[in-house]
Structure formats: structure tokens, C-alpha cells
Amino acid sequence: MFLIRKHPSTAKTDHAAAPRAQQCLELDVCGQLCPSTLLTALKVVNERQDELRRGDLCLRFRTDNRDSITTIPDALRNMGYAVAIDKEEGNYLIAVTAETRRGPLGS
Amino acid sequence: MRDSTFLQATRIPPEPVVTREAAPCTPEPTLAERHAAVVAYLCDKVNQLLQVVGTWPLQPEALDDDILISLDPIGIIAESFGQILLHLRETNEEIRLAHDEIRAIIEAAGTAIIVVDREARVLGFNRRSQDYFLGSAPESQRTIEYAPLPMPEDEFFRVVVRTGTPMEHRDLPFGDRHFHLAATPVPGPAGEVERVVLAYTDVTARIEVEARLKTILESLPVGVIVVDAETHAVLDVNSSASRLLGRRREDIVGNACHRFVCPSEVGQCPITDRGQSVDNSERSVIHADGHLVPVMKTVTTVMLDGRRCLLESFIDISLRKRAEAALQDSEQRYRSLYSTMKEGVALHEIVHDASGEPVDYVVLDVNPAYERILGMTRDEVIGARGTQVYGIGDPPYLDGFAEVVRTGEPMTFETAFRGRHMYISVVRPAEGKFATIFDDITERKRAEQQVQHLAYSDTLTGLPNRALLMHQLRDALARCDREATQLAVLFLDLDRFKPINDTMGHAVGDELLKAVAQRLRNCVRRSDTVARLGGDEFVVVLAGIRAQREATRAAQEIIERIAEPFVCDRHEIFSSMSIGIATYPADGRDPGTLLKSADMAMYVSKQRGRGNYQFYSHEMNQAARERLELENSLRRALRQQEFSLWYQPQVNLADGRVTGLEALLRWHHPELGIVPPGLFIPTCEEIGLILPLGEWVLRSACRQAKAWVEAGYPPICIAVNLSVMQFRQNDLVQRVRAILEETAVDPACLELELTESMIMEDAEGTVRTLRQLKDIGLRLAIDDFGTGYSSLSYLSSFPIDRIKIAQRFMADVTGDPRNAAIVETIIAIARSLGIEVIAEGVETAQELEFLRSRGCDDLQGYYFSRPIPSDAVTARLDEWLLQGACCPVGVS
Numbered sequence: 001m002f003l004i005r006k007h008p009s010t011a012k013t014d015h016a017a018a019p020r021a022q023q024c025l026e027l028d029v030c031g032q033l034c035p036s037t038l039l040t041a042l043k044v045v046n047e048r049q050d051e052l053r054r055g056d057l058c059l060r061f062r063t064d065n066r067d068s069i070t071t072i073p074d075a076l077r078n079m080g081y082a083v084a085i086d087k088e089e090g091n092y093l094i095a096v097t098a099e100t101r102r103g104p105l106g107s
Numbered sequence: 108m109r110d111s112t113f114l115q116a117t118r119i120p121p122e123p124v125v126t127r128e129a130a131p132c133t134p135e136p137t138l139a140e141r142h143a144a145v146v147a148y149l150c151d152k153v154n155q156l157l158q159v160v161g162t163w164p165l166q167p168e169a170l171d172d173d174i175l176i177s178l179d180p181i182g183i184i185a186e187s188f189g190q191i192l193l194h195l196r197e198t199n200e201e202i203r204l205a206h207d208e209i210r211a212i213i214e215a216a217g218t219a220i221i222v223v224d225r226e227a228r229v230l231g232f233n234r235r236s237q238d239y240f241l242g243s244a245p246e247s248q249r250t251i252e253y254a255p256l257p258m259p260e261d262e263f264f265r266v267v268v269r270t271g272t273p274m275e276h277r278d279l280p281f282g283d284r285h286f287h288l289a290a291t292p293v294p295g296p297a298g299e300v301e302r303v304v305l306a307y308t309d310v311t312a313r314i315e316v317e318a319r320l321k322t323i324l325e326s327l328p329v330g331v332i333v334v335d336a337e338t339h340a341v342l343d344v345n346s347s348a349s350r351l352l353g354r355r356r357e358d359i360v361g362n363a364c365h366r367f368v369c370p371s372e373v374g375q376c377p378i379t380d381r382g383q384s385v386d387n388s389e390r391s392v393i394h395a396d397g398h399l400v401p402v403m404k405t406v407t408t409v410m411l412d413g414r415r416c417l418l419e420s421f422i423d424i425s426l427r428k429r430a431e432a433a434l435q436d437s438e439q440r441y442r443s444l445y446s447t448m449k450e451g452v453a454l455h456e457i458v459h460d461a462s463g464e465p466v467d468y469v470v471l472d473v474n475p476a477y478e479r480i481l482g483m484t485r486d487e488v489i490g491a492r493g494t495q496v497y498g499i500g501d502p503p504y505l506d507g508f509a510e511v512v513r514t515g516e517p518m519t520f521e522t523a524f525r526g527r528h529m530y531i532s533v534v535r536p537a538e539g540k541f542a543t544i545f546d547d548i549t550e551r552k553r554a555e556q557q558v559q560h561l562a563y564s565d566t567l568t569g570l571p572n573r574a575l576l577m578h579q580l581r582d583a584l585a586r587c588d589r590e591a592t593q594l595a596v597l598f599l600d601l602d603r604f605k606p607i608n609d610t611m612g613h614a615v616g617d618e619l620l621k622a623v624a625q626r627l628r629n630c631v632r633r634s635d636t637v638a639r640l641g642g643d644e645f646v647v648v649l650a651g652i653r654a655q656r657e658a659t660r661a662a663q664e665i666i667e668r669i670a671e672p673f674v675c676d677r678h679e680i681f682s683s684m685s686i687g688i689a690t691y692p693a694d695g696r697d698p699g700t701l702l703k704s705a706d707m708a709m710y711v712s713k714q715r716g717r718g719n720y721q722f723y724s725h726e727m728n729q730a731a732r733e734r735l736e737l738e739n740s741l742r743r744a745l746r747q748q749e750f751s752l753w754y755q756p757q758v759n760l761a762d763g764r765v766t767g768l769e770a771l772l773r774w775h776h777p778e779l780g781i782v783p784p785g786l787f788i789p790t791c792e793e794i795g796l797i798l799p800l801g802e803w804v805l806r807s808a809c810r811q812a813k814a815w816v817e818a819g820y821p822p823i824c825i826a827v828n829l830s831v832m833q834f835r836q837n838d839l840v841q842r843v844r845a846i847l848e849e850t851a852v853d854p855a856c857l858e859l860e861l862t863e864s865m866i867m868e869d870a871e872g873t874v875r876t877l878r879q880l881k882d883i884g885l886r887l888a889i890d891d892f893g894t895g896y897s898s899l900s901y902l903s904s905f906p907i908d909r910i911k912i913a914q915r916f917m918a919d920v921t922g923d924p925r926n927a928a929i930v931e932t933i934i935a936i937a938r939s940l941g942i943e944v945i946a947e948g949v950e951t952a953q954e955l956e957f958l959r960s961r962g963c964d965d966l967q968g969y970y971f972s973r974p975i976p977s978d979a980v981t982a983r984l985d986e987w988l989l990q991g992a993c994c995p996v997g998v999s
Contacts, residue, residue: 038157039180046186079187080194099194 023051026060029068030091037061037068038075045076045096052081052098059096062088069094149181156184219286219307221256222293225268225300239281239307256305257281259288267292268300278314279307285314329420330392334364336408336415339376341367351402351423353395368392368404368419376417392421401428451477451545454536457512458492465509467502468493471540480547482525497524508533511541521548528552565639567617568624576638576646580698583636583650587691592651594691595658598705599627599665601643602683602717609831609864610896611678618675619682626668631661646702655690655722662686662720670718683718685709694723707731738794740776741787745800749775752807753974757826757945757967758993760959765987767824767858769967770808771974772800792832801833802842809850809857811977816852820984826858826888831865840879847883854884860911861887863895870901881906888945893933902940909943909964917948917968921957934961955994966994 027044029037041061051057061072069092073083076096084095136144213220219236223229232241240256258264259276267274267290276288287308295301324331330348332341344352344359352359352367359367368390386406391399402421409418445452452474458467470488478484483496493502504520511518511533518533530546563575571579580596587594601623608616620643627637627645636648649661669684687709695701704723711730712721744750750772757767774782791797805827812825833839847854859880866873866889877887887906889897891913912933920926930946937944946958949968958966971993972983986992 039183042183042187046183046190049190075187078194079190080197 023056024058024060026062028062030062030064032063033065033067037063037065038071041068041072041094041096042075045079045081052096055098061094061096062091063094064091066092068092153180153184156181156188217309219305219309221305221307223303223305225302227264227303230302236307239284239286239309257286257288257307264290264303267303271300278310284309284311286310329422330402331418331420332359332364332368333409333411334417334419336417339363339365342411342416348421351394351400351421352392364417364419366393368421389424390421401425445474448474449476451480451547452542453477453488453545454540454542455493455508456540457509465505465512468505468508468541470496477545480527480529480545504533508541508543511535512539565641568621568639570624570628570645571636571638573638573640576636576640576648577698577702579636579638580648580701583648584691584696584698586650590651592653593655594701595649595652595655595661596689596691596701596705597647597649597658597662597665597720598687598689598702598709599645599647600685600709600713601645601669602685602713604643604682606864606895607680607682609868611676611680612868615675615678615680619673619680622673622675623669623682623684627665630665630668646705658688658690658722659720662688666718666720685713685717686720687712687723688720689723703731704728710734734790737787737790741774741791741794741796744774744776745796745803749777750800750803751775751976752804752811753976754811754825754980755967755974756972756980756987756993757824757965758971759965760955760963760994763991763994764989765823765971765984765993766965767826768980769826769860769974770804770811770828772804773974788830792830797830797832798836801830802846804828805843806846806850809846809852812856813850813852815981815984816856818981821988822853822856823984823988824856824858824886826860828860828890829865831862834861834865834876839876840883843880843885844883847885855886858886858888858908860890862890863892863897866905867896867898867901870898874901874905877906893929899936902936902942907942909945910937912944912946912963914948917946917950917954921951921953927957930958931961934958934963938962 029040048057069085072094076083080099082097082099086093213233219239220233221236222231257279271292273291279286279288287310289306291304292300293302324345327347330351331345332348333343334341341360341362341364344356349356390404392402394400401424403424404421406417406419409416454471455468456471457465458469460466469492473485488496497503507518512535515535520531522529527547528549530548532544534542536542565572583594631647638646666684673680687705689701689704694704707727708721708723711727712719752770753773754768756765759766772784774787776782791800808825808827816822886908889910892910894913912930916926916929920930934944943964945965946963947967949955949966949970
């Protein structure tokens with residue numbers, strides 16, 4: 001029978017496009033290093049997971065630690081969130097939203 | 108899901124209690140040691156979890172112990188892990204959905220899709236593959252080796268597996284179908300080809316369409332070539348193009364198109380050089396033998412296999428070109444014919460009113476002959492309307508012309524225009540137009556009428572002639588049959604016309620005939636036919652009669668009317684008519700027979716007395732047959748020498764001896780015996796036998812005279828009667844002279860006897876002839892003097908030697924004082940003119956004495972001798988030549 005393999009998403013610039021993401025919470029974790037930043041991010045995500053998954057909330061992490069823009073998105077994507085990374089005034093801005101549901105042929 | 112060990116390790120009990128209970132056997136670890144162990148444990152577990160989450164392990168320096176504990180990393184990570192699992196479940200669900208979706212799509216696809224592994228073992232396939240190739244083969248046999256999977260060649264699959272590049276084959280035949288095969292390699296995680304997806308698309312329909320198109324293309328009469336738009340190299344040609352160019356396909360493909368098409372126009376390609384998208388034009392292609400073939404070429408741009416190409420098609424138009432040239436030629440010929448033909452031609456166009464009804468026509472063009480025939484110039488008529496050109500009021504023949512224009516059926520008619528007769532043909536040379544061809548037949552018409560008149564009427568009287576009579580008679584007979592009536596044919600002959608003509612001249616005769624014709628017309632109904640057959644013969648046809656008495660009445664009336672005197676040229680002429688009547692159907696059923704019957708009846712009528720009529724009877728036929736026999740016998744008689752000459756002596760009163768002999772013709776018929784001249788001379792005249800017979804008489808008489816001279820008798824004068832036809836011969840003088848020379852007779856011994864009527868007609872011509880005869884040296888006498896019309900003045904000028912007193916005056920000359928007076932007068936005139944006189948028919952001594960006393964010179968008659976044959980003459984000639992042999996000499 002067919003084996004269909006779902007390739008891991010490699011998109012780095014998934015923009016959150018949920019229309020209901022009214023509230024946006026920004027957390028500044030500048031000065032922290034990984035995995036502190038990661039744990040901080042995970043903690044907030046865990047606490048606010050219901051709002052996030054409903055699409056009512058958008059979390060933004062501001063970090064100056066370059067490793068964080070690898071660790072945080074990797075972990076959050078594994079958890080099923082959409083992550084977008086921007087660079088702003090020497091900092092990184094990691095935006096986390098509910099993953100956009102897509103069918104196999106896209107939506 | 109917090110670890111109880113971890114809870115234990117992280118709870119900080121009151122130090123003494125915890126420490127004593129926790130290490131009863133082993134030395135108690137110190138608090139510090141315990142703390143370190145807990146931290147190490149925590150770090151270890153956190154790292155383990157972080158690894159699962161997918162991020163880097165903790166770095167010892169990143170967190171101090173307090174933060175580590177207060178953060179509760181294990182709790183955070185455990186929570187995160189739970190979310191990961193949740194997400195994984197959702198993802199799996201999505202994948203299953205997607206798998207089903209793709210599965211459905213693949214199943215629904217019209218393409219057979221088969222997934223094989225590197226060893227070509229079938230891993231998966233869709234329903235279409237089953238239909239096409241795999242059928243219901245058990246799964247264990249579903250490999251390329253077992254299943255009938257079409258492959259181009261062995262290498263094809265191996266190349267795909269080895270190189271990892273997709274490959275395709277455009278036309279793979281399999282059974283009666285054709286497939287397009289696309290083999291797409293699927294790399295595994297290691298990057299090398301793990302599977303190959305084989306997609307078979309059924310292209311049978313396309314291939315068939317292509318084949319059909321190819322067939323169509325090849326069978327087209329249109330030449331087609333495909334040219335690469337960039338290189339202008341020919342990519343393909345069809346057979347028509349190859350035939351048109353006279354080259355094989357392989358000699359064309361690959362060459363630049365300019366070598367064959369658009370010669371000498373390199374760089375002038377309408378599509379690639381001038382930017383046109385389509386080119387439709389007349390051009391030429393070069394045939395292999397060098398000649399240019401004119402074509403109608405069409406070029407369009409097409410994309411073929413991703414390549415821009417020019418599709419050039421051309422139709423051989425040499426035939427059309429030739430036809431055009433021929434047309435032009437014919438046009439020129441037509442033009443020259445048009446301008447030189449003798450018939451006038453005019454081209455017209457019909458003019459319609461608002462409702463489409465033809466109301467007039469307009470002249471578009473005319474040729475020179477038209478101008479000549481109709482007497483109008485081009486400039487006058489072109490653009491003018493029919494009413495202006497040909498007539499006033501309604502345009503002439505408009506309906507007919509419109510009909511020709513409508514139906515295209517030609518029409519002809521005759522008409523007169525400005526005194527000329529035209530034969531007009533009308534044709535439709537083009538829609539809405541008509542051409543009239545004018546043939547001027549004025550002269551022909553006139554000639555025709557003349558010919559008609561000549562052919563069917565008698566020029567003298569204007570009556571129908573024999574031909575028209577027969578025609579009308581035939582029509583009348585048909586009418587009789589239809590109406591059940593009878594018909595009478597009256598054959599009329601003017602009595603004694605010949606003497607009138609002879610004595611009073613032809614001019615008077617002609618006048619008489621005209622007058623007779625007029626009277627005949629007045630006697631009959633308009634529906635009856637009066638015709639003149641010639642001479643003095645007329646025919647009247649009474650059509651539609653019911654009884655014989657109607658014919659009788661008509662005949663009587665004609666006889667009465669003709670009996671009234673005619674006045675012609677100041678002469679009063681009395682005439683009469685003999686009529687023979689034949690009736691239809693009793694006496695003949697066709698015109699010829701009826702006419703013959705009527706003729707016979709007339710003949711009988713004439714024999715029975717003039718001025719009478721006679722109905723035909725069948726006995727007449729018998730009489731006619733006898734007449735025919737007579738004619739035939741006469742013709743035979745001359746050949747068979749049945750004629751002979753008898754002689755009657757002429758006695759001189761002065762010396763009483765025979766001085767001359769009159770030669771008289773006798774016919775010894777083998778059955779009938781001797782036939783008197785009165786019975787056959789008229790017939791001889793009618794059948795033209797009189798001339799040879801007359802000549803025979805003359806020659807025989809001369810020979811006899813010569814014979815007597817040679818026998819030792821003194822020359823004796825022979826008198827020969829000359830017929831009127833002989834006398835009128837142009838060469839009479841030469842003939843007489845020739846006979847005299849031939850027989851060596853002294854001309855002075857020949858006397859020619861002429862009648863009064865013969866010499867009085869055309870008196871001047873007669874004088875000339877008589878003088879010529881006299882010049883030969885012979886003698887001339889007037890026979891039957893006193894019966895005809897003689898002009899005494901002419902008589903004195905004619906070189907006449909003697910006159911012969913007509914026999915009828917001698918009858919009872921001694922008893923009838925009137926006859927005596929006539930004879931005396933004739934003798935007196937003759938003596939005073941110095942002309943000798945001889946009397947015929949002397950039968951008694953009293954008559955002899957009467958004539959002698961009046962001074963007549965010679966006598967002839969039974970008193971002396973009847974006419975006797977020549978040998979009898981010879982026997983008595985010695986005696987006759989003695990003085991006083993016949994009568995006393997000089998007694999008065």
C-alpha cells in the first residue's frame with residue numbers, strides 16, 4: 001500500500017494570519033540565554049495555551065540570543081504552533097500563533 | 108506526572124528527621140551532597156526532556172539551582188511534551204485525511220499509476236492500472252516481471268533508477284492501444300531512488316487523431332510544409348507539396364524554405380521579417396525542373412512541440428491561371444467579334460419601379476453594326492431608355508425582355524424598325540441584363556417575298572400557279588373530308604387562243620389572259636381557287652359543294668361571261684372557253700388525279716365543240732390512253748420511216764402543163780393504214796416532233812427533186828409546207844441552206860409555203876428572215892391566203908413569189924358570188940403587186956375557167972390529180988411535162 005510521508009515543514013516565515021488574534025502579548029527575554037529563554041517561552045505558552053489555540057492570543061518573544069531563534073521555534077512548532085521570526089532593532093521577534101489548519105491540498 | 112523520586116528529592120524535610128530515616132545503613136550524605144545530587148538529577152531529567160522536545164541540553168552555567176527549581180522546568184517540559192503528543196495526534200489525523208484524499212484522486216485519475224520499488228516490484232497501483240495491465244492478478248505476482256507492464260526497453264527503468272531523473276516515452280504501443288509513459292523517481296531519506304512512479308496515459312485517441320490528421324494531410328490536394336520560424340528550415344512536407352515541388356520528401360526536409368517557396372525573397376518573409384501573423388497571397392513555388400508553379404499560399408504561425416513554426420499551405424492555381432488567361436483571350440476574341448460582326452448588338456438592363464416591376468430598360472452598350480443598322484450613334488443611345496430609343500409610350504417588347512432576364516431562356520422575333528426588317532435574338536448574358544442581336548433581314552425578306560411570289564403565283568395574271576394550286580387543292584380536299592362535302596375541279600382552256608396570239612401578237616394575248624383571269628375571279632366565290640397553269644389553261648376549284656349542279660351552274664356562268672367580247676389594245680376579241688369538270692371524290696381522290704381527270708374532260712369538251720363544258724367520265728381515260736399511244740406511235744414512226752411524201756401537181760394555166768408539185772406528208776400506220784396529217788400534225792406540234800419531222804419533209808422533198816433531175820427530167824419546182832415552229836427557228840436559214848447544199852438541189856426548184864399568221868406576227872422579223880431565204884435563191888409562197896389577217900402594206904414589202912388562195916374560197920366559187928368576189932379581189936391584188944397567184948382545191952372545169960378568166964396563174968386540185976406517191980408521179984411526169992397536158996393552153 002501507499003506510504004505517504006508528511007514532510008516536516010521547513011517554512012521559516014509562516015505569518016500568523018488568524019483573524020481572531022486580537023490580543024498580542026509581548027515578552028521581553030533579552031539578556032537571558034538558552035535554555036532559559038526557551039523555558040520562559042514554554043512556560044508562558046503552557047500557561048496561555050487555551051487562548052493561543054483558540055486564536056485569541058498572539059505571543060511575541062523579544063530576544064537578543066541568537067540560539068533562541070532556533071530553539072524556541074523548533075520546540076513550539078513540534079507542539080503544533082505557527083511561529084514567525086522577524087528582526088527588529090537588533091533583536092529577534094518570535095511570534096507564536098495557532099497553527100493554520102490546512103488540508104493536504106491546502107486551503 | 109511528576110517523579111516521586113524527584114518530589115522526594117526536592118522536598119526539604121526538617122533536617123534531623125529526614126537525615127536519620129533516609130540513611131540508616133550507609134553513612135548519611137551531607138545536605139550539600141544531597142542538594143548536588145538533586146540538582147544533578149533535575150538537570151539530567153530536564154536535559155532528557157529537552158532532547159525529546161528537540162532542543163539543546165541545559166548548560167550548567169545557564170541556570171543556577173534556585174532558578175532551576177523555582178522555574179519548574181520539568182513541569183514546563185512535561186506540559187510541553189503533552190502538547191507535542193496532542194499535536195502529533197492531530198498531525199496524524201491530517202495525514203490520514205490527506206492520504207485518503209490523494210488515494211481518491213489517484214483512483215479517479217484516467218491515468219494508470221503504478222508505484223514500484225527499485226527492483227520494480229509493484230508496491231501500489233490504482234484502479235486504472237488494474238483495468239489496463241494488472242487485471243485481477245494476485246498481489247504476489249504484481250511485479251513488472253509477472254504483470255504485463257509495457258516498458259520501452261530494459262534500460263529505460265534502470266536509467267530512471269540510476270540517474271534519479273524523470274523520463275517519458277511518448278508512444279508506447281500495448282495491444283491495440285497507445286500509452287504515454289512518465290516515470291518519476293521518488294528518492295528515499297538517503298537521497299537515492301527508493302521508488303518509481305509509473306504513469307501510463309492512454310493516448311490511443313490522440314495517436315489515432317494524429318494518424319487521421321496525417322492521412323488527411325497526405326491526401327489533401329493542398330501542399331503543406333512546416334518550417335522552423337527561426338532557421339527557416341523545412342521540418343515536414345506532405346505528399347502534395349512534394350508532388351508540387353517535384354522532389355522527394357527527404358530532398359525537401361532540412362533545406363531552407365526559400366529554395367522552394369517565395370523564391371528570391373530571402374529576408375522578405377512576411378511572417379518572420381515583416382511581422383505579419385498570416386499571409387495570404389499568390390506566389391510561386393519552384394519545381395525541381397526549374398519552372399515556377401503559381402500557387403495561392405497561406406502562412407500561419409503555429410507552436411509545435413514548443414517550437415514556433417510556420418505552417419505554409421499552397422494550392423496549385425496554374426489551372427486557374429490558365430483558365431484566366433483563356434478567359435481573357437476569349438474576352439478579347441469576343442470583343443473583336445463584337446466590334447466586327449455584321450449583326451448589331453445592344454446590351455440593356457431592365458429598369459424596375461419601386462415595387463420591383465419592370466417598367467423600362469436602358470441601353471448599356473452597342474456595337475458598330477448596331478449604329479449602322481439602326482442608324483443611331485453610340486452616344487445617342489447609351490444610357491437612354493427603351494422608350495426613348497425604340498418607341499414612344501410603352502417600351503417595346505418589355506414583357507418579353509423581362510421574361511428573358513427572369514428565366515434566361517433566349518427569345519427570337521421579327522420586327523420592323525424605321526422601315527427595316529429585323530430578326531432579333533434576345534439572350535441573357537448576365538443577371539439582370541439582356542442583349543439584343545439585330546440581324547437586318549430587309550433584303551432577305553424582300554427576296555423571300557419575291558421568291559414566294561414567283562414560286563406560287565403566275566407573274567402575268569397574279570393568280571396562283573400550279574404549285575400553289577396543288578397545295579390549296581390538297582388543303583381543300585382535307586376540308587371536304589372533315590365537312591363531308593364535295594369538290595369540283597374545273598379545267599378551263601381558252602378556245603382559239605393560239606391564233607389570237609399568233610395573229611394579234613403576244614401583247615394582246617397577254618392582255619386577254621389577264622382579262623380572262625379577272626372575269627374568272629369575279630365568277631366564283633372568294634373561297635374558291637382560280638389558278639393559271641400556263642398558256643391559256645386555267646383551273647377553278649369549287650370547294651365545299653353539295654351537288655354536281657353547283658359545278659354546272661359555275662361552268663355555265665364562266666362560259667357566258669367569257670363569251671362576252673374582250674377589248675384588248677383597241678381590239679375587240681371574241682373568245683370562248685372549254686371546260687372539263689372532275690368531282691371529288693368520284694373522279695379522283697388526290698389533286699394530281701383530279702386535275703388529270705378534269706384535263707381529259709376539257710379535251711373531250713373541246714373536241715365536241717367549243718364554248719362547252721363536260722363532266723369527266725371514265726371512258727375519257729380510254730381516250731387519253733389512245734392519245735398517249737398516238738404520241739408514242741408518232742415518235743416511233745419517224746425512226747421507222749413510216750412517213751412518206753405524196754405529191755400533187757400544180758398546173759400552169761398559160762401552157763397547160765405541170766410546173767410544180769406540192770409535197771404532202773402521209774403516215775403509213777402499220778395497223779391503221781394511211782393517217783391524214785390533220786390527225787397527227789397537231790399532236791406532233793404538241794410533243795415537239797414537228798421540228799425533226801419538218802426537217803425530214805424538207806430533206807426528203809429535196810432528195811426527190813434531185814432524184815428526178817438525175818433521172819433526166821427537167822427541173823421541177825417542189826413546194827414544201829413550213830410549220831410555224833420551223834419558221835420561228837433562229838437557224839432556219841442555215842438549216843435550209845445546209846439541206847440544199849447536201850442534196851445539191853437548185854434553190855430555184857424549192858418553194859416554201861408559209862401561212863399568213865406566221866408571217867404577220869412580228870412582221871419586221873419576218874421580212875428579215877424572208878429576205879435571207881430569198882437570198883439563197885428559193886421561192887416563197889403564202890398558203891391559205893385570205894383566211895388570216897394580212898396587212899397589204901406588209902404584203903407589198905415582203906419578197907413573196909406567189910400567194911395561194913385558200914381552198915375554202917374555191918368551194919362553190921362559181922355559185923357563191925361572195926367567194927367569187929374574194930377570189931377575184933385576191934387575184935387582182937396579187938397581179939397589181941406583181942405576185943403570182945395559185946388556186947387550190949380546183950375540182951371542176953367551171954372553176955378552172957373562172958380562174959383562167961380572172962387571170963390566175965396556176966391551179967392545183969383534184970380536177971387534175973389527187974396527191975399521189977412519188978413513184979406514181981415518176982410514172983406520169985413525162986406526160987405532165989408536155990404542153991397542154993393538163994388543160995388547154997391559152998384558152999380564156
